[in-house]
Amino acid sequence: MKRWLPFPLISAFLLAMWLLLNETVAPGHWLLGVAFAWAVPYFTRQMQPVRALKVRRPLIIAQLFCVVLFDICRSCIAVSLVILGPAKRRQNSGFMTVPLDIQAPHGLAALACILCCTPGTVWVELSADRRQLMLHILDLHDEEWWTHTIKQRYETPLRMIFE
Incomplete structure (x- = not known):
């Protein structure tokens, strides 16, 4: 059954939406709706993403959330100062x-x-081997500082959570 109907809940939802959008329950629309509700999940089953993981280390997730929230607020202020400040300060942007x-x-x-x-x-590009990340930084004053910040503040907790 799973082979011919890979996602039964999605199929049921698609059938219900088909009938609601057509505002009829005529036998022809039931037949078209069933065909549509079966075909879409069946032919797109290979495009399904990787299965979600169980939540591990909720304390680290909470800490990471607080760090990210603090960094976003701090960055909003810094970006505002760059944009509203003198024009020569805006020349520090770059890729790394x-x-x-x-x-x-x-x-x-x-x-x-x-x-x-x-x-x-801004996340610009991830290398094909997933070992190099290219970023665009609005205020690129020190590449080593940015690398250390990203690796210590974000990547290390994410590795503890997901790996």
Whole structure:
């Protein structure tokens, strides 16, 4: 049954939505809805993401959340000062690469969310071997400081959580 109907709840939802959107329960729409509700999950089953992990180390998750929240607030102030400050200060932006140790897909996704949500940093590219991360930093004053900050404040706790 799982082979022919890989995600029964999604199929039931799709069928219900089909009937609601067409505003009819005519036999032809039931037939089209069943075909649609079966075909979409069946043909997209290979595109499903990696299974979610169990929550491990909730204390570290809470600590990481507080660190990220603090860093976002601090970064908002710093970015505001860069934007509203003198024009010559804006010339410090640039690209840098950070070596990565984390390999877990969920950990990389969490790191991407953290870095993209922090004002002044943008995740640009991840190398094919997942060992190098390219970032754009609005106020790139010291690459070593940024590398140390990312590895110690974000990557280390994420490795403890996901690996």
